[in-house]
Amino acid sequence: MSITTTRCRNRSNERCQEVSVMFSRFGRLIVLNPWKVIAVWLVLLVGSFLAPRLADQVSNDQASFLPSSYESVQAQELAERAFSQGNGASATIVIKRVDTQPLTEGDAARVGELAQALNTAGIERVTSAATGPQAVSPNKQVQLVSIVLSGSPADPKLNDTIVSVRDKTSSMLKGSELSYAVTGDGAFLLDNQEAFDNALLVVSIVTLVLVVGLLLVIYRSPVAALLPVVVVGVVSAVSGAAVALVVRAFGMQVDPSLATILTVVLYGVGTDYIVFLLFRYRERLRAGDSPKDALTAAVSRVGEVIASAAAAIVIAFGALLLALFGGFRSLGPGLAIGVIVMAIAAVTLVPAIVSLIGPKVFWPSKSWQRAPRGSIFQRLGTFTGRRPALVALASGGVLAVLALGVFGLKIDYDQIGQLPKGTESARGLEDIKLGFPAGALNPTTVYVRSDGGQPLDPAALDRFAQSLAQVSGVGSLMPGPTGAPATISPDGTTARINLLLTTSSYSNTALDVAGDDLRRVAHAETPPGTTALVGGVSSLFADIRHANNRDLWVIFPVAGALIAVILGLLLRSLVAPVYLMLAVGLGFVATLGATVLAFQGIGDKQGLSFNLPIILYLFVVAIGTDYNILMIARLREEARAGNDPRTAAALGILHGGPSVAAAGLILAGTFASMLFAQVSFLTEMGFAVSAGIVLSAFIMSLFLVPAVTALLGHTAWWPGHGDRGRPDSVSTEPSSASQVEPVTTPAG
Template sequence: MFERLGRLVVHNPWKVILAWLVAAVVIVLFAPGLHDVTNQDQADFLPDDYESSQAMRLAEEKFAQSNDASATIVIKRADGRPLDDADQATVAELAGRVSSAGIDRVTGLAGPPTVSPNRQVQLVTVGLEGLADDQALLDAVPALREVAEQSLDGTGLSYAVTGDVAMFADNADAFDTALLVVGLATIVLIIGLLLLIYRSPIAALLPIVTVGVVSAISPGLIAWVAQATDLRVDPSLEIILTIVLYGVGTDYILFLLFRYRERLRAGEDRKQALVTAVARVGEVIASAAAAIVIAFSALLLAVFGAFTSLGPGLAIAVVAMAIAAVTLVPAIVSLLGPKVFWPSRSWQRQPTGTTFQRLGRLTGRRPALVAAVSGAVMVLLALGALGMRWDYDQSGQLPSDTESARGFADLQAGFPAGALNPTVVYVRAEAGQRLDPTALRQYADQLTAIPGIGGVMPAGPDGSPVGLSQDASAARISLLLAGNPYAPESLDLVGGELREIAHEQAPAGSTALVGGVTSAFADIRDANTRDLQVIFPVAGLLIAIVLALLLRSLVAPIYLMAAVFLGFLSTLGATVLAFQGIGGRPGLSFMLPTILYLFVVAIGTDYNILMIARLREEARLGNDPRTAADLAVEHGGPSVGAAGLILAGTFASMMLAGVAFLTEMGFAVAIGIAISAFVMSMFLVPALTALLGHRAWWPGHGNATAGGTGPAGPVPDREPVGAAQR
């Protein structure tokens, strides 16, 4: 199949390029943009049967503005003394000016200014119309700060605007800078490393041009599918999409160019060499893309919507990139021929005494030692995962030198840490009856007596802790947690004891639901745990099936997937040691396992597929298992190493972003890709295959003699030990 495709593309390059250009123009001009199908409604991220989702729906029904965002102005004396009556009067004037300033999306005050019991700080909570990440709300933050600055100038009071909206606004620049750094680093690394590898500006720019074309059309394709299938698209997809496309795109192009150069060195005609390269690498690329698509599509099994919205979109982009790798790239190379390596002439001669030749000989001669050492390295790193803890503190992942971060720290001088994100208990009367205010106050007292609850937020001018809906059929009680609302113990409290007591002690004739940010993250934690337990096994099984079909073997997929799982654990362990051990962080971001799943397990499997396909090809040419391992490392090692180095370097650049989460993510993925490429695929897999020998290909015939059928169709005769390529 791929040999026929190779001949079609190589001998009709202009037609293929024209077809791509026409498709690109049509999609760019007529397809909707990703922003047209992006869903920013966080309520959709959890299914309806989770309690926090039910509480949110009740809030929307009975308390119209409860789903809107807010900003909190934290005021204190600059000299650190308690606020006196004159200071509080000044704060009241500030609150009045905020209400009357006419700032877009400001709906007024969410309640009267609240002074802390120790009079160290006072809060002015400003109601905002919309979700926290709406751009109009982000634009309102500077206006609020300007009003506060003018009102408090010369009063001896200092202020800080904080809350989710302010944090989004303050950190927007940090994330924009991070994306710019990552984008530039990606391009510089790809060009720089490919210049080093091929000594050719044309070969270095080829991935940039090709991936650029696919990056231009992928958003339109995803948007079309999203509209046709009512697919939810998460705002973070566009960022991850760029990284995925440059990662897999560069990998696939490297696989093709390395094989093309190898066939040129073997003496094949420029056209035939390219046809052979497409024939040999085409099935590898298709299998690698299939593995990634399966891994990404397995996210559809997640119950947490932030994950399910990523999988299909990324899968569509990977399919487009794989098609480009076996059509557009060979078409361009067909026109250029060996000039793709210009001005270098190294493609004309086979290097001798290279590092990969020495590594190949070592693996072939001493596979047991290589397997033991590489396996031991991965196992030792994996032990670090035993101490892994999850961190749900979103504020702790952001820069600490912003005004919103300072405001959050100031707030804790007078209020419980949970004051910024109250946990709201909603009470609903059965059959639409009116609730009894006295019973509700007693109920609120019972809730505030629970250990870990630091207080209750007044709901009205009279200081009552209970806020009633207009028809008095529903009520809400805003509890302030004593600890950080994102801390594991807070999630345990809200998702456990608080919910149990809230349900059991609800006033007669009513039911209670616990909502708020902490309740949502308690549910997200449960959903995340469930998703990891379902997605990983299913994806692993499906990827193993792809490997079995590629290799016609039942044995090789077993140890390949075991190696991938060990690589995943070793990546987690290394990250735990770096951030929890050396860095002293309380835990790793709860999103990290899924991110590692996307990039390390899915994309890292590419390297395994390339190496195991080469091992099978060498075995089919009649080489004994150890010689096959030697040749596979010699010829497959450079492309695996180059691809791994580029992708790992791209993610490592995220550590320069200055955002804790991006630093953590960049390190984890970079170390994971490095382990996958330089330990697992380059040493462990070839060594294990050499030790297993012919049994690795059971029940297939991986040791067929020269002239047999290889993974990409008929394999031309050549010397069993690959003399023509040495």
């Protein structure tokens, strides 16, 4: 029989077999028509170059990712209407002496000339540049030039503006004893974008080297090593164009990290799927199948696994659509589209290419012609089959111990700290601390609006401002241009009061002040007939923190439940999905605990990036489930062949272990490339996801899941009992029970 899938002779079993039959027919269609399949992908590739670029859809404005119901967003909208700069970016030039001595009167005059030159230079988007005695720090170590920029921070043209300001400042201060650094919102966004662009380049190069190098070690074949590079390159172009089209069609905002994360996901997941397919193809060649039949069988067997694994990832990423914070919501569809395109390519483009190459895909190695004897996976499988209780206890214990680290978890919202230390923005922030409070660069602003359109009372505003200054955590009032604490809009109906907090604007303490204590006092003490809104960076990230906490409680259970449904449909069981998801949940907590130990324990970080837990959860749960699906499907296959639960566990590790280990090693390596990104969040994500994949592949899927399945035996497949062999079916899979030693000894 040329096709290896089992066919039903009894109509009652037909539903159980229809998926396998479908993938068998689909696989043969692809294998027999490779050029047509490749032609379709070439058309898609050419079309991708005509589509919008994903990079053009990126937004760096965190406020644009929050719903308008949040107070910080309403404050920005009010500022835009009243002062025409609510969402406008800003820049600040921080100037000090090279010799670290106090600034002289001559230095102050030179800085004044700089501000005047910027006002008359005609730099696009520069509304004004101001300095003066009030901009000199009390200890005379630092003087500031405040620049107001027109337009949204997300406007890419502001990048050119910041570059022009830096060039003009450099030329004006050349030859003086003064040094400078242009920082502030506008400069921060420019440096942030450059950091992510550099990270994308570094990550792409390192990922490419790692994937090719690891595949060369695994297959000892340059053809097999380069296959994922070609396929992922095509998929990256096609999926990037697809994501850009969807984003543009629905008017969505895209987080700047999407392009970098998508690249790593496609290389990691794509290589995993290709490894799954090539391992099964090699297995069937060793069993004596012809190349075409072996490839058809591989697509038939692995196709369902890839489809289920991709569905789990897509559902997990799709759950991000439930997020309030748009930064998460924008990642979901983009990553889901990329995984869908990659899964389609894995069962179409990859088999088409391999169909043309044949066994030469493993050239020049000859190892594909013979199965290894006495391999490490054979020994591991035999040991697990003999002592499943011990293996389950040991593997679960490792995860439980690492999970203890999660009790020390702290969340960090410091976006400035994400930048590499060498950027000009970061240097400016350090310089400003020489003479001003930590919150001086990003004052927290309280806006007061007249409810009935009547003019505001300046005396009442002064009293209100003094009450705000008494709030714990507020350092001082920042006077407006007239010297008064409140600046009133031209129509007299809106005022703004700038407050300097005692801590960094991004610290949790500042977020507590702006998002809680200050708002409570502002709302309670506002003058009669007016409404107060607290805005600014600290208020914005207080709202982002609230949205993030809400999203964690909503997305986690929804994604987990939906993945469990996928597992239930695949396995036709209610028991197996429960312990599989419990294992994945334990793996997630263990990964987060290990990351806390690495960065907050061994490292000196104050906390983990606020968006790391949710991204980590989705990657570890979704991608970790890939390996569980591959292993549990193999365990079911071995059980259906008539093996007892312990022998099935031994055989599952023997045959499924190499592909799980290889895929896990490659995927962990691709995410580890983010360690070279020099962006704090990407570095944390690279370590965390790599650790999570290692734990998922080498502890959870390779040991914990087979051991628990062996212990539960027939109960694991209740109520569908998909482990039962079918006497009315014919299987052409070779018997593999002889490849492991008998495992009938009691567990202990």
